Amino acid sequence: MTWTPLTPLLAAAATALLALVSDLLAPGRWRVPYAVALLGTLVTLAAAVATPVSRAGSVFCAGTSTGGDAIFPVDCAYVYDGRARLVAVVVVALTAAALLLWAPALRDGEAPVGEAVFLLAAAMTGGVALAGAGDLVTLIVALETLTVPLYVLVALHRRRQSDASAASVTFFANSVVATAVSLLGAALLYLATGTVQLRGLTSVPEPVPGEWHPVALTGLVLVLVGLGFKVAAAPLHAWAPTTYDGAPVPVAAFLSTASKLGGVAAILIVVQGVLQNGPSGPDRGMFIAAGVALAMLAALSMVLGTLGALRQRRTVRLLAWSSVAQAGFVLAPLGGLSGLAVLGPAVGLLDAALAYAVFFVVLEVAAFAAVVALRPGEADGGSLDDLRGLGRRAPWRAAGFAFALIGLAGLPPVLAGLFAKITVLQALVGVDSYRLAMLVALVSVAGLAVYWRPVAALYRGGDGAAVTRPSWAPTAALTLAVAVGVVLTVAPQLLYTAVSAWR
């Protein structure tokens, strides 16, 4: 067994441990653990990029199989393929962005720095593990590693204790329910199919015997609904606005990007695994179950998220509701599964969901970075009225915010967001899922009304004192995020190539 595919995971775990230890060795100096964590994140990023991907890039495998001349390991718990690499790279980069955004607050002692960076690095480790999870057990352990540190991170807030504890308790309670639902679903799936394998080649593709079929279907739907919590998809979305608004803004940024991307990756792994190993041929039950469940989640999220966002007065709450709606757009292509019977055309839907998710997290992290950069010294995201006149007083940062919001609305000149919408529609129309495609199209019209208000507020007259200069770290994060957004506007093919690289 080779350890090479585990390099990014080990680097991430080492980052977390070193950050914790360095805080013990150099107490009272925020720079030391912070620098260790940031450097460690960058090393992890390099490792994630450099680690080679291949079919054989799998570890903890239960057996081998021969196909042609090559010998494949099968039944693997961790598979570092092209998709895993993409997810890992993005999750690590988003962690770095969250760290940058948090720098001013950590410097000012808003949160205990050692704990903060350790927990963030631990969550990142969960995200990297999740990216390559090859079976249900690894998947759920990784998902919990990603989620549990966030219970604490949400509450790490010196100035806004009451908001923070409300946010944390809401998040915790919802998360526990969702985990329980997922676990129950996983258990039912295992019961029905006799395997927990999801990735790559299993030694024995297990057909589900007829009488176990309903159990397998129930299990799949429960797992998906539970995972829907991670991406803040309706009906398990109600935690998002309270939690995002109560949490420190950088943690909210992590929650709505890295953590959400982790949820998307988990859903993709489960859907692909179950459909690959599950029944095939004339029995379309699994496809219909997965497709209908995901279409319901997507439609509900898009509609409820957009309607909810229309009424918000606080910036972060608006972003939270909009990210519920965006989760719906991410899941929408998977709703097209219900019309299929074989995995072949379904991979296009999976790729479309991942491509949309990546477009989304880039724009979303830019939006959160702009919120932090526009409000130096403030502990929260403020209300929409606080944005008034910033277009004149802080033109560059306001332009960054407008860039992100216009992208989230899916409009030119930020073509990245428009390409994302086209990707979803193309995937849906490609499998004749016209009803869902029309819903996606119509909801994105209402989406314009959502993002119009913050953008209009930025450029509405409003005088006031000059804005304080932000520190370098949030500005750097904003610049990088917008730069990536510009690259995706000009050359989106880079992303499409990366997304389909796993095939």
Next chain:
Amino acid sequence: MSDPLLLIGLLAVPLAGAVLAAALRGRAGLVAATAVSALTLLLAVPLGFDRAPAAAGRGVHPWHQADLPWVPALHLRLQLGVDGISYPLVVLTALLTLLCCGFLLWQRPERAHLLAALLLVIEVGILGTFLALNLVLFFLAFEVVLLPMAAVIAGWGGPARRAAALKFALYTLAGSVLLLVGVVAVVVQTNTADLVSLTAQPTLGRTAQLWIFGLFALAFAVKSPLWPLHTWLPDAHTEAPTVGSVILAGVLLKMGTYGLIRVGLGVTPQGAAHFALVLGALAVTAILVGSLVCLRQTELKRLIAYSSVGHMGFVLLGIAAGAAGSAIGVQAALIGNIAHGVLTGLLFFLAGAIKDRTHTGLLGDLGGLRERQPWLAGILGLAALGSLGLPGLAGFWGEAFAVVAAVRLGGTGWLVLAVLAAIGGALTAAYLLRLLRRVSHGPAAPALAGAAEARVPELVAWAPLVLLALLIGVLPGLVLTASAGAVDALTAGVAP
């Protein structure tokens, strides 16, 4: 200069100019914007020279072409080209943008450099729409104009500008997402987005064509605008600043009618033929409703805005006749497009000039313009007469031949539509003469007493439009000979 360089330059130059104008700020930015828009016009005009020899057969036969890869995953290529249908519109767009930038240079409103930069971005979008030979690229360009135009209205408009801008943006976006679904459906079903091959041999099945054309028609009807989807237009026009109104009426609305001709008739001819009579009926309703509303309008800009609904109704009637296979109808629509762009552009310039002087647009407060401002009154008279379709001026050809096309098609339905459209033409004359009586004639209104006569920079900005209105009126061949081949290639072989 080689074709691809010229065509891509036509988009890249205004885009770079927009960045430059925003970066330079102040007067320097405005000068840069004006220079860039002049350069764009200089790039646009030579596209009409040195045409590729006309090929036989149905479809788009571009005079000049460019083709570069962009995003293979979405079938998106940078395919640009110009032919007889798009060339007059391209030149008109470049001309109106230049006039607007020059006008800003003289008028100098607040943050004028940003306004000029936005106008250049809008120009990129409009030119991109007219030049695109790739369906996905066409959609992207179609979308590009949305936010900058909304920003022009919201940033520089009248008292109710924000609501008008949001209404404009939401309406237009609702139209363009339908367009997007249609575009994606075509691309997925035919596995290509190349307009040349899509129009040469429409491979879509009849049922697919029917509902895809339905989507296209809705999308373009919002933009054109076609009754009953026109309600965003009066608000947007009334609130928009003068240059915004000029661009909006002059060329932005033409994206809808152009799209209907190029994409609707081109890609889904059977669907278009099926819906031709419905489209014609809606167009005639638009003519009648627009005219009747105009008769009761009391505000100058709102009246001109509603008159656009009526005039675009004639253009759409021509397109509807074209959808039923009439080449004359498409020709009428094309020349009607250009004439409306020139004349309404001019009317909005004049309305802006009057409102700037009197700070009111209410017809009741105006009057006697010819007493003290003969030049202003004279040009207003010319624009209004042209707009009502007086023979010898540009507006005549489009309206007359839209009716002729409908009569030629025969059948009770088309004849009824032709008669109603002709009545609408008479009503058009009625309300434009009423406008003239209220504004130019009668005793001099106090609001106009101290107002200045037309100034030289204003006259310079209007002169090209006056000239074009006269030229197209006398020599319609200017537009028609360029487009004749392209129109025949489009309407050839349409199965009813």
